[in-house]
Amino acid sequence: MSAEQKSPQQSAIDELYDEAEHWNLNTGEETIHAKRMGGTWRKIKWLSASVWILLFIVPYLRIGDRQAILFDIPNRQFHILNMTILPQDFWMLSLLLLFFALLLAVSTALVGRVYCGYFCFQTVWTDVFTWLDEKLEGTPPKRRKLDKAKLDFTKFRIKFTKHFIWLLISVLTGISFVAWFYDAYDLWSDIFSLQAGSTAYGTIALFTAGTYVLAGYMREQACFWLCPYARIQGVMVDNTTLVPTYDFKRGEPRGRIVKGQSEDERTTGDCVDCKQCIAVCPTGVDIRHGQQEGCITCGLCIDACDLVMEKIDRPKGLIRYESLDVLEGGENRPLFKRPRVWVYGLIMSVALAGIGYGLSTLDALELKVIHARQPLFVLLSTGSIQNKYTLKVLNKMTKDVPVTITATGPEGLILVDADGIIAKHGKVTPRTVFLRVPKSNLKGENTPIIFQVEGEMSGEVFMGTRMSVFIGPKY
Amino acid sequence: MADNNPYPGENNTGHIWDDNIRELDNPVPGWWMIAFWASIIFFFGYGVLYPMYPIGQKPTQGVLGWTQIKEYQEGLDEVMAVRAEFENQLKEMTAQEILANPGLADYTEASVRVLFGDNCAPCHGGGGQGGPGYPVLADDDWLFGGTVETIQQTITMGRKGIMTAHGKILSDAEADKLVDAIVAGDPQSDPNFLQKGCIACHGMDGKGMQMLGSANLTDGIYRFVPGEGQSIKDSVKQTILHGVNDVTDPQTREAVMPSFGDRLSKDEIKKLAVFVYKFGGGQ
Numbered sequence: 001m002s003a004e005q006k007s008p009q010q011s012a013i014d015e016l017y018d019e020a021e022h023w024n025l026n027t028g029e030e031t032i033h034a035k036r037m038g039g040t041w042r043k044i045k046w047l048s049a050s051v052w053i054l055l056f057i058v059p060y061l062r063i064g065d066r067q068a069i070l071f072d073i074p075n076r077q078f079h080i081l082n083m084t085i086l087p088q089d090f091w092m093l094s095l096l097l098l099f100f101a102l103l104l105a106v107s108t109a110l111v112g113r114v115y116c117g118y119f120c121f122q123t124v125w126t127d128v129f130t131w132l133d134e135k136l137e138g139t140p141p142k143r144r145k146l147d148k149a150k151l152d153f154t155k156f157r158i159k160f161t162k163h164f165i166w167l168l169i170s171v172l173t174g175i176s177f178v179a180w181f182y183d184a185y186d187l188w189s190d191i192f193s194l195q196a197g198s199t200a201y202g203t204i205a206l207f208t209a210g211t212y213v214l215a216g217y218m219r220e221q222a223c224f225w226l227c228p229y230a231r232i233q234g235v236m237v238d239n240t241t242l243v244p245t246y247d248f249k250r251g252e253p254r255g256r257i258v259k260g261q262s263e264d265e266r267t268t269g270d271c272v273d274c275k276q277c278i279a280v281c282p283t284g285v286d287i288r289h290g291q292q293e294g295c296i297t298c299g300l301c302i303d304a305c306d307l308v309m310e311k312i313d314r315p316k317g318l319i320r321y322e323s324l325d326v327l328e329g330g331e332n333r334p335l336f337k338r339p340r341v342w343v344y345g346l347i348m349s350v351a352l353a354g355i356g357y358g359l360s361t362l363d364a365l366e367l368k369v370i371h372a373r374q375p376l377f378v379l380l381s382t383g384s385i386q387n388k389y390t391l392k393v394l395n396k397m398t399k400d401v402p403v404t405i406t407a408t409g410p411e412g413l414i415l416v417d418a419d420g421i422i423a424k425h426g427k428v429t430p431r432t433v434f435l436r437v438p439k440s441n442l443k444g445e446n447t448p449i450i451f452q453v454e455g456e457m458s459g460e461v462f463m464g465t466r467m468s469v470f471i472g473p474k475y
Numbered sequence: 476m477a478d479n480n481p482y483p484g485e486n487n488t489g490h491i492w493d494d495n496i497r498e499l500d501n502p503v504p505g506w507w508m509i510a511f512w513a514s515i516i517f518f519f520g521y522g523v524l525y526p527m528y529p530i531g532q533k534p535t536q537g538v539l540g541w542t543q544i545k546e547y548q549e550g551l552d553e554v555m556a557v558r559a560e561f562e563n564q565l566k567e568m569t570a571q572e573i574l575a576n577p578g579l580a581d582y583t584e585a586s587v588r589v590l591f592g593d594n595c596a597p598c599h600g601g602g603g604q605g606g607p608g609y610p611v612l613a614d615d616d617w618l619f620g621g622t623v624e625t626i627q628q629t630i631t632m633g634r635k636g637i638m639t640a641h642g643k644i645l646s647d648a649e650a651d652k653l654v655d656a657i658v659a660g661d662p663q664s665d666p667n668f669l670q671k672g673c674i675a676c677h678g679m680d681g682k683g684m685q686m687l688g689s690a691n692l693t694d695g696i697y698r699f700v701p702g703e704g705q706s707i708k709d710s711v712k713q714t715i716l717h718g719v720n721d722v723t724d725p726q727t728r729e730a731v732m733p734s735f736g737d738r739l740s741k742d743e744i745k746k747l748a749v750f751v752y753k754f755g756g757g758q
């Protein structure tokens with residue numbers, strides 16, 4: 001079959017292939033060496049990325065004799081500043097997760113993948129690693145050349161230094177992560193004296209390998225093929241979402257600047273097809289094809305294009321944060337007409353309110369009461385009815401506290417075996433107690449009972465109460 | 476087909492459907508081959524380390540010498556090692572001393588629960604609530620005494636209650652009157668209580684004698700609960716007329732607690748006594 005005799009079907013297929021060529025799929029065969037340049041968004045990116053410094057320094061802050069924030073998993077205690085949160089309070093964690101899930105949703109609805117572009121650890125660490133690339137190996141063309149060059153001493157020296165620093169950052173990342181779960185100062189000495197235990201070493205190793213591979217090699221491939229959030233962005237973004245957008249109305253038809261031609265004679269659009277936007281893109285995307293899966297909305301192409309526009313004296317903002325609606329000549333829908341945003345917002349505030357409530361009502365002493373099931377009650381030879389309860393006193397304070405238990409209920413109620421309880425700190429202290437009530441004072445099968453626990457620490461009195469029931473015979 | 480392949484040079488197998496859907500003969504991805512060979516190596520490695528190939532009567536044993544029962548035994552030993560610390564202390568102590576030590580009493584309660592479930596719960600219930608025809612352990616009405624030593628003795632030796640049938644010496648009407656007095660909590664109000672010799676076992680005041688295991692007739696707690704369709708009075712009357720463990724009366728009540736002295740060790744019985752004591756009725 002020669003080219004001349006192509007069937008109509010065949011040429012239709014070829015057309016499809018031609019079209020598809022624009023959409024080159026980045027599957028990581030080629031390392032992307034993005035150009036780095038200054039600009040507004042570049043500055044914002046550094047600022048936003050700097051929140052991750054917290055990961056490295058917070059573990060070393062201390063309050064009194066303990067770490068300010070410590071997730072102490074072996075002891076099942078979670079210290080956050082002055083609060084101690086025990087597994088019993090973990091329902092708040094689900095609200096916190098709900099809050100962050102919706103924060104992600106609402107921010108995506110408003111401004112696309114800001115998280116990806118400015119905060120995500122994958123983006124931030126990759127950014128730092130590529131910054132090192134630039135510092136040690138030079139500009140993108142130099143880097144490409146170095147990659148292709150034969151391994152000689154200079155190449156080895158450069159590469160070795162780079163990988164060494166990468167590894168150093170990776171190890172530091174691992175250790176810093178573990179330091180949130182392990183006394184940070186002890187951690188360092190334990191690591192070097194080989195005392196740190198397999199979980200700590202394992203986690204550090206995992207994070208080291210993860211950081212090194214993900215930020216050093218996988219890079220944008222992680223965003224393309226690993227990250228689930230990148231995949232669901234499509235359903236979270238709509239026509240009103242602000243995302244880095246190429247203004248095709250202004251830009252097309254693109255064309256190079258023709259020497260000697262004045263601006264008035266020009267027949268092309270504003271885009272001079274210099275491909276700077278592609279050169280700076282950390283994921284190798286050509287934004288001029290429109291918003292697409294590879295774009296992490298980092299805004300670096302905006303900086304690049306603005307610089308070009310400045311040079312050739314055309315108005316800035318050929319690539320800018322804009323919604324599809326506005327780009328197509330419409331207007332930005334006001335916020336109150338975007339129910340999705342405020343429904344998200346509403347759920348977020350409910351979650352926040354729940355956490356606020358939870359934190360404000362964190363009792364220092366908590367009491368749980370379990371009524372014995374077998375037998376529900378017994379008749380005593382004195383004519384009283386006796387019920388058996390297991391009390392569980394949870395003490396969230398930092399010291400053991402002697403507590404008194406009281407019970408209120410029907411007349412003649414006697415509490416037995418509740419003396420001398422010492423509530424162990426950070427633990428649940430169980431105690432079996434009995435209640436006795438003269439049979440004649442019981443009005444029905446079930447009588448409500450209120451148990452109260454009271455303890456004192458540093459002059460402050462803490463209390464906890466719990467409803468329960470006293471069960472008697474049927475009449 | 477291969478001769479006039481419409482898509483030459485793309486390494487297809489020559490299988491073409493609907494004119495343009497082709498089966499390509501591409502190599503398997505590298506990661507897949509690595510996983511494939513790794514799983515084969517794993518298979519043989521596993522067979523060397525662990526029991527696997529069914530050769531002869533027994534499968535090959537594996538060089539690690541691992542067996543399920545060994546692993547179980549190790550787990551058990553671990554638990555025993557944890558318990559040993561407490562058990563050694565308990566050995567030296569009397570039941571009374573254990574009760575005085577809250578930590579050890581809690582340990583005892585927690586660790587002997589299974590033993591109670593196996594040996595005692597079938598009659599007395601998991602929480603000592605008793606069963607039809609079997610006494611409650613959680614109340615404070617004890618036939619033979621409720622100190623921890625007596626409980627220990629009861630478990631070791633067993634108990635057998637004895638009451639002769641009084642059907643021959645009491646008329647039906649007399650029995651009814653006596654029943655009324657007992658259920659009212661005041662057995663002495665009926666002269667027959669004295670005249671028919673009830674006081675010999677149940678005492679002048681009707682409160683029973685723990686030496687004999689005779690019941691307290693004044694507190695409204697009955698060793699024998701009413702059966703199907705019986706009232707309390709019917710049930711008390713049955714006990715009076717037919718007695719307890721009286722071989723001469725076929726309708727007599729049966730009440731025997733077997734002895735556990737030869738089934739359980741002394742330490743086990745000590746722990747069980749503490750457990751029973753802590754149901755809430757110990758004295």
Ligand code: SF4
Binds near residue numbers: 278
């Ligand atoms: S940087 Fe601007 S002018 Fe250059 S190719 Fe991209 S969109 Fe066109």
Ligand code: SF4
Binds near residue numbers: 281284285286299300
């Ligand atoms: S297209 Fe622009 S905004 Fe999107 S990832 Fe590339 S540089 Fe960032």
